[in-house]
Amino acid sequence: MTTNARTLLPALGAILLAAGCAGQPAGDAPGAITVDASDDACTLSATSAPAGTIRFDITNKGSQVTEFYLYGEGDRIISEVENIGPGLNRQLVAEVPQGGKYTTACKPGMRGDGIRGDFTVTGTAAAQGGAAAQAVTDYKRYVDEQADELKARTTQFIAAVKAGDVAQAKQLYAQARIPWERIEPVAESFGDLDPRMDGREADLEPGQQFTGFHRLEKDLWVTGPQPDTPAIADQLLADVDQLVAQTRTVELTPSGAANGAKELLDEVATGKVTGEEEIFSHTDLWDFKANVDGARQVVTALRPVLTEKDPKLVATLDEKFAAVDALLARYQVGDGYRLYTELTQEQVKELAAAVDALSEPLSKTAGVVAR
Amino acid sequence: MTGVSRRRLFGLAGAGVAVAGVGTGAGYVVGSHGDEAPTVPFHGPHQAGITTPAQDRMHFVAFDVTTTDRAELVALLAEWTRAAERMTAGLEAVEHGAVAGHAEAPPGDTGEALDLSASALTLTIGFGPSLFDGRFGLADRRPPALVDLPHFPADALDPARSGGDLCVQACANDPQVAVHAVRNLARIGFGKVAVRWSQLGFGRTSTTSRSQSTPRNLFGFKDGTNNLKAEDTEELDRHVWAQPGDGPQWMSGGTFLVARRIRMHIETWDRTSLGEQETIVGRTKGSGAPHGGAEEFDRVDLQARGADGELRIAEDSHIRLAAPETHGGARMLRRGYNFTDGSDGLGRLDAGLFFVCFNRDPRTQFIPVQRLLSKKDSMMEYLQHNGSAIFACPPGTQPGGHWGDSLFES
Numbered sequence: 001m002t003t004n005a006r007t008l009l010p011a012l013g014a015i016l017l018a019a020g021c022a023g024q025p026a027g028d029a030p031g032a033i034t035v036d037a038s039d040d041a042c043t044l045s046a047t048s049a050p051a052g053t054i055r056f057d058i059t060n061k062g063s064q065v066t067e068f069y070l071y072g073e074g075d076r077i078i079s080e081v082e083n084i085g086p087g088l089n090r091q092l093v094a095e096v097p098q099g100g101k102y103t104t105a106c107k108p109g110m111r112g113d114g115i116r117g118d119f120t121v122t123g124t125a126a127a128q129g130g131a132a133a134q135a136v137t138d139y140k141r142y143v144d145e146q147a148d149e150l151k152a153r154t155t156q157f158i159a160a161v162k163a164g165d166v167a168q169a170k171q172l173y174a175q176a177r178i179p180w181e182r183i184e185p186v187a188e189s190f191g192d193l194d195p196r197m198d199g200r201e202a203d204l205e206p207g208q209q210f211t212g213f214h215r216l217e218k219d220l221w222v223t224g225p226q227p228d229t230p231a232i233a234d235q236l237l238a239d240v241d242q243l244v245a246q247t248r249t250v251e252l253t254p255s256g257a258a259n260g261a262k263e264l265l266d267e268v269a270t271g272k273v274t275g276e277e278e279i280f281s282h283t284d285l286w287d288f289k290a291n292v293d294g295a296r297q298v299v300t301a302l303r304p305v306l307t308e309k310d311p312k313l314v315a316t317l318d319e320k321f322a323a324v325d326a327l328l329a330r331y332q333v334g335d336g337y338r339l340y341t342e343l344t345q346e347q348v349k350e351l352a353a354a355v356d357a358l359s360e361p362l363s364k365t366a367g368v369v370a371r
Numbered sequence: 372m373t374g375v376s377r378r379r380l381f382g383l384a385g386a387g388v389a390v391a392g393v394g395t396g397a398g399y400v401v402g403s404h405g406d407e408a409p410t411v412p413f414h415g416p417h418q419a420g421i422t423t424p425a426q427d428r429m430h431f432v433a434f435d436v437t438t439t440d441r442a443e444l445v446a447l448l449a450e451w452t453r454a455a456e457r458m459t460a461g462l463e464a465v466e467h468g469a470v471a472g473h474a475e476a477p478p479g480d481t482g483e484a485l486d487l488s489a490s491a492l493t494l495t496i497g498f499g500p501s502l503f504d505g506r507f508g509l510a511d512r513r514p515p516a517l518v519d520l521p522h523f524p525a526d527a528l529d530p531a532r533s534g535g536d537l538c539v540q541a542c543a544n545d546p547q548v549a550v551h552a553v554r555n556l557a558r559i560g561f562g563k564v565a566v567r568w569s570q571l572g573f574g575r576t577s578t579t580s581r582s583q584s585t586p587r588n589l590f591g592f593k594d595g596t597n598n599l600k601a602e603d604t605e606e607l608d609r610h611v612w613a614q615p616g617d618g619p620q621w622m623s624g625g626t627f628l629v630a631r632r633i634r635m636h637i638e639t640w641d642r643t644s645l646g647e648q649e650t651i652v653g654r655t656k657g658s659g660a661p662h663g664g665a666e667e668f669d670r671v672d673l674q675a676r677g678a679d680g681e682l683r684i685a686e687d688s689h690i691r692l693a694a695p696e697t698h699g700g701a702r703m704l705r706r707g708y709n710f711t712d713g714s715d716g717l718g719r720l721d722a723g724l725f726f727v728c729f730n731r732d733p734r735t736q737f738i739p740v741q742r743l744l745s746k747k748d749s750m751m752e753y754l755q756h757n758g759s760a761i762f763a764c765p766p767g768t769q770p771g772g773h774w775g776d777s778l779f780e781s
Contacts, residue, residue: 081470081471082470083485083486088462089466090467090470090471091466091467091471091472092471093471093472093473093474255475316562320562349565353435353437353565356561356562356565357437357561357562357563357565358562359561360558360561360562361562363477364476364477366475366476367472367473367475367476367477368476369475370473370474370475370476371473371475371476
């Protein structure tokens with residue numbers, strides 16, 4: 001688990017609008033409006049633009065540090081870039097969905113009202129594109145399927161726990177967690193559920209009760225069943241029910257889903273590849289694989305959108321997913337994996353490098369989808 | 372170090388450009404930001420960061436190459452070069468880096484150097500022996516001087532602090548600037564290279580320019596008094612820069628870097644008498660004068676004997692065993708840094724010297740010197756070498772060129 005629960009439900013409106021605009025890569029920005037900022041002038045290559053994503057490419061040709069602003073009515077700041085040193089070049093990307101009258105300003109010396117000019121935005125930005133909407137629908141279907149699978153597998157697992165069949169429960173534990181780990185960022189968006197179901201003993205505050213999957217893990221692998229084990233098991237199943245119900249109503253966005261994929265890899269990097277997640281059972285590689293599969297599902301759903309906007313990124317992601325898969329396959333045993341404690345430091349480092357290699361391009365998907 | 376403020380140091384260094392001349396390509400120039408800290412030119416016949424007046428801080432990093440695709444490696448070196456050009460000029464790693472990109476995308480630059488000047492940042496690349504193992508079709512391009520270092524007596528090398536296919540030495544007068552540079556290069560490299568080990572250093576332990584005063588190492592002694600200096604251009608050609616005919620043509624103008632992480636047993640040293648410390652080093656602790664001399668820069672006279680007939684500079688003293696005279700005139704350019712990586716869990720400082728030197732040919736310079744030191748130097752009782760690496764640093768780049776272009780393209 002992580003304590004980070006914000007990214008799946010971001011400022012929905014902004015993302016939906018932004019996702020509809022065919023943008024250019026932020027790096028080279030052809031079509032950007034150039035702004036020559038000097039000590040006494042602020043010259044734009046164009047003073048109007050269609051609604052949507054508007055880019056300004058600002059070069060400070062003056063001798064003082066400057067700023068560039070785009071204001072709406074009543075000097076409401078739409079977007080700004082500060083601290084542009086002499087000789088430096090910066091880009092400002094503004095999301096302006098509504099047409100109307102706006103104002104631009106350069107502020108040499110970063111003081112006062114600056115050198116102002118009128119700026120006109122025409123039309124209204126198009127609503128979310130078809131491909132992005134389809135991506136969200138596809139991914140949502142996957143989340144629903146995994147939630148159902150989680151319910152089914154956890155029910156079996158809980159039954160074994162409550163029957164006192166430790167051997168059988170151990171067999172089912174890692175399997176039950178697979179659908180959970182595939183969609184965990186969705187669960188994390190429901191506040192209390194994630195810590196209650198997936199909290200680690202080390203993360204508890206004094207006085208906080210240790211519940212959920214990892215509590216049962218400890219009971220099974222370390223302490224043996226405790227008097228309250230059945231109650232903990234019942235609570236976990238009830239929480240799964242609640243999760244399933246809540247995922248049915250969750251509203252996802254393309255950027256939110258993309259960020260969720262990145263978070264799944266963050267989970268791998270900070271918890272699984274260090275062996276901290278499954279500290280008692282050492283079944284970290286099961287979770288690792290599930291996180292990777294869950295992230296891949298997001299990329300699969302977003303594929304048409306990503307391919308249109310950044311085909312090179314898609315090729316890189318395919319390659320890096322394949323590399324992680326190939327590495328994980330080495331440690332496969334039957335339909336499971338080797339225990340984390342059976343890996344050498346060298347092998348762990350190799351896995352960590354492969355995760356970094358995938359995470360870096362994956363972290364770019366949300367920005368690509370949004371532009 | 373005494374008396375020379377940062378500001379003054381820059382002034383002196385600026386004047387040093389004229390002395391260093393066109394040949395080094397590594398002098399300071401004052402940046403476009405008026406009175407802010409200077410920038411060091413990135414391009415030139417030799418890489419910057421070698422004879423550049425030693426900055427205060429360093430972050431040294433060694434990478435393993437994880438891709439097996441030669442074209443991907445070359446593309447990375449080109450991308451690194453563009454980022455290095457920018458960062459050494461005081462700019463972000465990429466255009467529109469830390470704050471001017473899309474709000475939904477991770478920033479292209481990590482941002483911690485945003486309000487800082489270039490701080491004389493230099494970035495220097497090197498290629499390790501393992502890069503020439505055949506993965507990239509470079510096996511026949513390995514310079515003979517890029518040997519695998521032999522095992523030296525008393526070495527206790529940690530593989531996790533040794534070796535590497537590539538290295539980047541980042542030096543700057545602000546540690547945050549050096550760390551920022553390494554962090555951004557590592558980030559650009561994810562998926563093609565993986566960090567093998569890295570080392571932070573502070574308090575330069577040598578002087579590479581006459582514009583600099585001699586600093587002290589963690590034993591409290593002045594270090595680098597007799598080091599090669601940027602101004603010694605003829606000596607640099609003789610001892611540092613690979614010359615045409617030395618080996619493969621792609622290395623001409625380059626040099627060989629040896630890095631050694633030398634743990635110092637600080638606590639036992641601190642319990643050693645001043646007299647013994649000075650005998651071990653061969654110099655007085657206060658002025659840095661060699662025994663038999665009065666001032667720091669007095670000639671080291673290895674033959675001088677006292678009234679008792681004993682050699683003034685002991686047989687097993689550090690400066691005698693390291694002296695060029697002891698090794699047929701072999702010299703090298705040292706550019707090390709002090710390090711402290713906290714303490715070791717036993718309450719002792721994990722501290723010492725991150726020794727870096729540049730050689731025209733380590734087979735006749737670093738290796739014989741270290742072999743003798745590790746066998747006979749009485750200072751070895753207080754030292755443990757636990758990290759080790761060697762790299763071939765190619766010559767400098769020209770505008771539009773990139774790191775390693777002479778190796779990969781010719």
